[in-house]
Amino acid sequence: MGLVDELVARIEAAKNGQQESKTQFQEARDSLKNPKDILKDPRYQVEAARETKFFGWKVTVPERTMLEYLLLDSLHSIGGPQIENFYTIYKQANNEAIERFPDPSSNPDHIRSEDRNRWLSTDGHRDAFRHTYWNSLLTKDFGEPWAADYATAHEATPNNWAASEAMDLHNNEVGRRIATDNPDASPEELADLVRQALDNGELIVLDKNGEPVWNNDTNTPVCGHGLAAKEQGEGGQPAPDGYEVAVNDYYY
Numbered sequence: 001m002g003l004v005d006e007l008v009a010r011i012e013a014a015k016n017g018q019q020e021s022k023t024q025f026q027e028a029r030d031s032l033k034n035p036k037d038i039l040k041d042p043r044y045q046v047e048a049a050r051e052t053k054f055f056g057w058k059v060t061v062p063e064r065t066m067l068e069y070l071l072l073d074s075l076h077s078i079g080g081p082q083i084e085n086f087y088t089i090y091k092q093a094n095n096e097a098i099e100r101f102p103d104p105s106s107n108p109d110h111i112r113s114e115d116r117n118r119w120l121s122t123d124g125h126r127d128a129f130r131h132t133y134w135n136s137l138l139t140k141d142f143g144e145p146w147a148a149d150y151a152t153a154h155e156a157t158p159n160n161w162a163a164s165e166a167m168d169l170h171n172n173e174v175g176r177r178i179a180t181d182n183p184d185a186s187p188e189e190l191a192d193l194v195r196q197a198l199d200n201g202e203l204i205v206l207d208k209n210g211e212p213v214w215n216n217d218t219n220t221p222v223c224g225h226g227l228a229a230k231e232q233g234e235g236g237q238p239a240p241d242g243y244e245v246a247v248n249d250y251y252y
Contacts, residue, residue: 035170035204035212035213035214036211036212036213038166038170038204038212039162039163039166039212039233041166042235042236042237043169043237044165044166044169044170044236045162045165045166045169045233045234045235045236045237046152046153046155046156046160046165046169046236046237046238046239047156047235047236047237047238047239048156048157048158048160048232048239049061049062049153049156049157049158049239050158051157051158052064054067054068058157059154059157060153060154060156060157060239061242062149062153062156062239062240062241062242062245063150063153063154063242064242065242065243065245066146066149066150066153066242066245067083067086070082070083070086071083085141085142086138086142089134089137089138089141090134092137092187093130093131093133093134093137094130094134096129096130096133096191097126097127097129097130097133098126100126100129100191100195101124101125101126101129101222101223103120104223107119108208108223108224110208110226111226111227115227118227119225119227122164122227122228123163123164123167123205123206123210123225123226123227123228124205124206124222124223124225125198125203125205125215125222125223125225127167127168127205128167128171128198128203128204128205128215129194129195129198129203131151131168131171131172131175132171132172132174132175132178132194132197132198132203133175133190133191133194134151134172134175135147135151135171135172135173135174135175135176135179136175136176136178136179136190136193136194137179137187137190138150138151138175138176139175139176139179139180140179140183140185140187140190144176144179144180145245146245147176147179148172148176149240149245150240150245151169151172151176152169152172152237152239152240153239153240153242153245155168155169155172156239159230159232160232161228161229161230161231161232162228162229162231162232162233163206163210163211163212163228163229163231164206164228165233166204166212166233167204167205167206167212167228170203170204170212171203171204174194174197174202174203175194178190178193178194178197198215199216200216201214201215201216202214202215203215205217205220205225206220206225206226206227206228207219207220207225207226208220208224208225208226209226210226210227210228210229
């Protein structure tokens, strides 16, 4: 059982037949282990895979294999989601995240000016929203198994720092759960549901010291996050096999 599943189970237990409230959610959430503990959980690290390119886009080998099958689907009209959908989803998640969390005029004191671009795009509330929304959209169009395997393969890139990787894998889980729980939701409704999850403190960001915290941590406001230390995690789950994923999760 992953952190998200465990959290949902505790929330359900907290309801006792009553409608869930934000307070109940927070009590259930706070009863879980500290978010920093996911750095010790092998479910929130992925063994590194070799990196390659797909039409100029830097990807892992498992990602490329899965995308090649989507491309074949587009070329041969086999049916089902096509690669255009994939790129549309990627852009949509990124653009929605930027719109909801625009660039601040300045950096916090703990961020160097030369780190601004990395800081804007990773480890904070914008990044948390983007990953969560991206996974909800992937799940809606491609199904939960394919979305889970692709998002996990994406995190297998070399030099993916441990804290960032754990944060992304957790937020990816939340996004897939939102889409699974709301199968008829439109992309716009999914975006609002992701924002609601963020407002409830369900996502993880990195604090100014680069350590995982709930996104509503009072010491880590929007645009107050830090950056992950450039340290790789140890162990972790193996990267998905792109061929097996394409055959088992997509075509059959």
